[in-house]
Amino acid sequence: MDSAAQAFTVEKAHVWRGDRHVLKGVSLELHSRELMHVSGPNGAGKTTLLRVACGLLRPEQGRVSWCGRPIGSIRAEFQGALAYAAHEPALKGDLTALENLRYMIGLKRRHTRAELEAALERTGVGSCAHLPVRVLSAGQRRRAVMARVLATRAALWVLDEPFTNLDAAGSALVSGLLAEHLERGGMALVVAHHELPVAGSIRRLDLQA
Amino acid sequence: MSAAPIERRDLCDLQGPPLAAASGVLGAMGLIIQRELRLSFRRPEQLLQPLVFFLIVTTLFPLGLSLQLSLLRDMAPGVLWVAALLSSLLSLDSLFKSDADDGTLDQLALSGQSLTAIVIAKTAAHWLLSGAALVLVSPLVAIALGIPGPVFPVMLLSLALGTLTLSWLGAIGAGLTVGLKRGNVLLSLIVLPLAMPLLIFGAGATDRAISGISSAGALYFLGSLCILTSTLAPFAAAAALRITLE
Numbered sequence: 001m002d003s004a005a006q007a008f009t010v011e012k013a014h015v016w017r018g019d020r021h022v023l024k025g026v027s028l029e030l031h032s033r034e035l036m037h038v039s040g041p042n043g044a045g046k047t048t049l050l051r052v053a054c055g056l057l058r059p060e061q062g063r064v065s066w067c068g069r070p071i072g073s074i075r076a077e078f079q080g081a082l083a084y085a086a087h088e089p090a091l092k093g094d095l096t097a098l099e100n101l102r103y104m105i106g107l108k109r110r111h112t113r114a115e116l117e118a119a120l121e122r123t124g125v126g127s128c129a130h131l132p133v134r135v136l137s138a139g140q141r142r143r144a145v146m147a148r149v150l151a152t153r154a155a156l157w158v159l160d161e162p163f164t165n166l167d168a169a170g171s172a173l174v175s176g177l178l179a180e181h182l183e184r185g186g187m188a189l190v191v192a193h194h195e196l197p198v199a200g201s202i203r204r205l206d207l208q209a
Numbered sequence: 210m211s212a213a214p215i216e217r218r219d220l221c222d223l224q225g226p227p228l229a230a231a232s233g234v235l236g237a238m239g240l241i242i243q244r245e246l247r248l249s250f251r252r253p254e255q256l257l258q259p260l261v262f263f264l265i266v267t268t269l270f271p272l273g274l275s276l277q278l279s280l281l282r283d284m285a286p287g288v289l290w291v292a293a294l295l296s297s298l299l300s301l302d303s304l305f306k307s308d309a310d311d312g313t314l315d316q317l318a319l320s321g322q323s324l325t326a327i328v329i330a331k332t333a334a335h336w337l338l339s340g341a342a343l344v345l346v347s348p349l350v351a352i353a354l355g356i357p358g359p360v361f362p363v364m365l366l367s368l369a370l371g372t373l374t375l376s377w378l379g380a381i382g383a384g385l386t387v388g389l390k391r392g393n394v395l396l397s398l399i400v401l402p403l404a405m406p407l408l409i410f411g412a413g414a415t416d417r418a419i420s421g422i423s424s425a426g427a428l429y430f431l432g433s434l435c436i437l438t439s440t441l442a443p444f445a446a447a448a449a450l451r452i453t454l455e
Binding site: 054055056057058075076079080082084085087088089090091092094095099103104106108132157 | 237240241243244247249251252310311312313315316317318319320322323454455
């Protein structure tokens with residue numbers, strides 16, 4: 001991956017929620033093999049920033065670009081390169097973990113069943129692949145979400161608190177996945193409250209309330 | 210496990226039958242419809258509630274009114290249609306709500322597929338599970354209300370067109386109210402006035418068929434409403450969803 005061609009930028013994004021100025025001209029730049037660690041107190045607009053970065057929320061001012069072009073003009077291409085894991089797991093309790101993955105990844109790209117099973121296996125929930133998600137624990141759901149991110153094979157990972165509900169082994173797993181992702185040439189935008197134990201090029205973005 | 214190869218070697222080269230090939234819009238829509246149907250069949254009570262509601266409401270009318278069959282037959286089309294509209298409305302609230310609550314809607318919006326196609330697929334699945342099911346049980350109700358057998362084809366056709374139109378109208382309403390806490394009352398207030406032409410021409414078609422007059426005019430009108438809403442409503446509903454997503 002060419003690092004210059006794969007740049008992701010947010011330039012001076014402003015977002016107002018009613019009278020509240022949530023994002024006050026936030027800028028960030030990500031290249032291949034880089035991770036941006038977003039932190040800040042509650043209500044500082046971390047999740048809002050991620051939603052702006054994904055294109056779910058259009059900033060009142062500023063722009064978000066992928067490879068030098070505004071994401072609105074290359075929507076399908078950008079979304080193909082994006083894996084977003086929000087705070088809500090976006091898993092259906094009545095579907096099995098495998099079905100959940102299948103219906104979401106299937107919208108993005110062609111895949112095989114083995115690929116999805118391998119992703120679930122990799123995140124440690126391979127044995128729960130055929131269980132309905134409602135019987136899984138919160139930590140197992142978080143792992144299933146990481147399996148979805150992994151199986152998307154996207155260049156840009158946007159993760160909102162990926163370490164929530166995870167045990168020590170789970171946190172190590174997510175750190176490992178992030179490190180591998182960076183090594184492959186990917187980039188990540190991660191909201192986390194504590195230090196990220198990830199090897200690689202980490203940049204910090206501290207948002208103030 | 211080393212870092213680099215996971216994508217290429219471990220994931221790509223494993224052999225297996227392709228689960229889904231979301232090549233293009235139609236594949237994606239098929240996948241969404243399949244997902245909706247599967248989710249629904251895992252929760253049969255949600256599937257049955259509107260149907261049971263429809264059966265019970267239509268049974269209440271003969272009990273509350275006189276037992277005179279001729280009077281009942283005069284009122285039957287109206288009763289059938291009002292009950293059908295109300296029971297369709299019951300399930301409309303959940304069209305986008307559960308997906309919005311658990312974050313699935315965000316994922317769908319970021320799936321690279323057009324939101325309009327997603328709305329079409331979800332609404333089509335909703336109609337199959339509510340409208341089409343209602344059309345299938347309506348002969349039972351029609352018999353109970355004394356609607357004569359030869360009228361059934363007109364009644365079924367008008368109900369099919371009417372419920373499909375209502376699903377499209379409901380998709381706009383559901384898209385607008387999905388972000389609200391108690392959106393279902395507002396949804397009824399938005400959708401029911403728009404559904405009045407459906408009631409007038411739907412009940413009218415059945416009524417005319419009972420009286421032995423041609424109901425072609427009313428059916429044509431229902432058909433045109435159905436085409437109008439199915440071509441315009443997906444865009445409107447997708448626009449409404451896009452606003453609520455922000």
